[in-house]
Amino acid sequence: MKDIDLSRADLNLLVLFEAVLQEGHVGRAAERLSLSPSAVSHGLGRLRRMLQDPVFLRTPRGVVPTARALELALPIAEVLSGVRRVMAAAERFDPARSRRRFTIGAPDGVSAVLLVPILAALGREGPGIDLDLRQLLPKPGTVDPRRAWQAVLDDLEVRAIDLAIVPLDEIPQRFAAQTLYEEDFVVAARAGHPFSADPSLELYCEMRHLVVSLTGDAHGIFDEALAAVGRSRRVAVTVPNFMQALALLAGTDLLAALPRHLVEMHAERFGLICVEAPLPGPATRIQAVATRAAMMDPGVAWLFRVVGQAGPDDVPPRSFGMSGTRPDEPCTGPLKSE
Known part of the structure; x- marks a missing residue:
């Protein structure tokens, strides 16, 4: 195999690749990285020369990855995940002092149930930690739940999201999963x-x-x-x-x-x-899911634990609206989380 001179490679270009791929927009990627749009455009030029590919193509609504960029997405995510694990091991994660920003993905019917208790838990344990919530959608017209949510598992593996909350009973072994509650x-x-x-x-x-x-x-x-x-x-x-x-x-x-x-x-x-x-x-189980590789990051592992403890029963009973005595409320109370 031909030796590659890594001293000439800039790891920041891979971070730039990740940001632009996830945001689909140069301006948003620049804001996320605290850079100017011109700096991002200059970096993309260097990235194109390094990878010998256009990498991203401009559209009226932003940018889209080329076929080559999509092929490189997972290997680059794995490289960055490894670097982050090394950096995380070198610096102890302290949620009480951390200013990290995590991305959680969930269908809107799930986030409408869990977001309030999750934010309450973050306020107690990690008041400086911020969240990005992304709506997850099953593949239209797919009956098999595993195929319907396969794109979500793919997003986890390329670190487009840190953690997913999905109505899925069977989770592949390469992922860590915990049941938050049962739903019918x-x-x-x-x-x-x-x-x-x-x-x-x-x-x-x-x-x-x-x-x-x-x-x-x-x-x-x-x-x-x-x-x-x-x-x-x-x-x-x-x-x-x-x-x-x-x-x-x-x-x-x-x-x-x-x-x-x-x-x-x-x-x-x-x-x-x-x-x-x-x-x-x-009926199905609502599960929190993260890759086992991501769980080696102490911050993701902490988030996984916090989400696992913040079930729907953590919301004050009054907000359920089912505790009155009207005769037209035959439903039982909320199911207990596992």
Whole structure:
């Protein structure tokens, strides 16, 4: 193998590569690295010469990586991860004094449940630590959960995110994982909705429904279960996120099958009730996931522990909105975290 003169290589260019790849924008990468946009552009020129490739191509909305850049993304992430481990070992991580910034990825239905207790825990243990939250989305039209969330595992391996929180039961052995809580689905509706007095399958099928779908696909989680018993429902509207769904339910007669913890946490704020579904729905584990390589970083290991201890039960009971005595609130309280 030809010897490479590493004395002429600039590690900062790999850090620049990582920032531009993750941000997809020269200006945002410059802000993240505390550099001027011209300095980043100059660095990209040096990076192109070093790698003998254009690396990033300009578009009206930012930059996109070339095929060669995508091939190099994982090897460069591994190099930087190793350097960070060396640096972390040389300097003890102290959350009480640290000014690090971590990136957590989660679907909006999960972050709406966990972000408040996570921030509270950070305030207690790491008041100078900041978070970037990235919305994670399953691959559209994919039934197999492992394939639906494969892109998230890929993002973890290239360190695009430090930690992911995903509804996935089976995690490959190369990742560290811990269950935060178990999730199932309930039917949510405005307070006083007729369905609360007669939560039957017959009435459920007669009502108009709301489905959360980023792509506008009206096929929801309960449609296959309904088809199995020879029934169907009318999906009158789709919305792209769970918080919008809660707001829309509050002012309409729509029904929606939503995650139990999400509804219990925000029901009082939106004036909603939740009712047990008239037929069995899917259940899953919500898990925190990080690569085992990333866990060698004391900061990531600390974050992993903090997130694991900050379950939905850490939110004050009043915020669940399910502790009243109204007869139209048949749902049980929040499930206990494992």
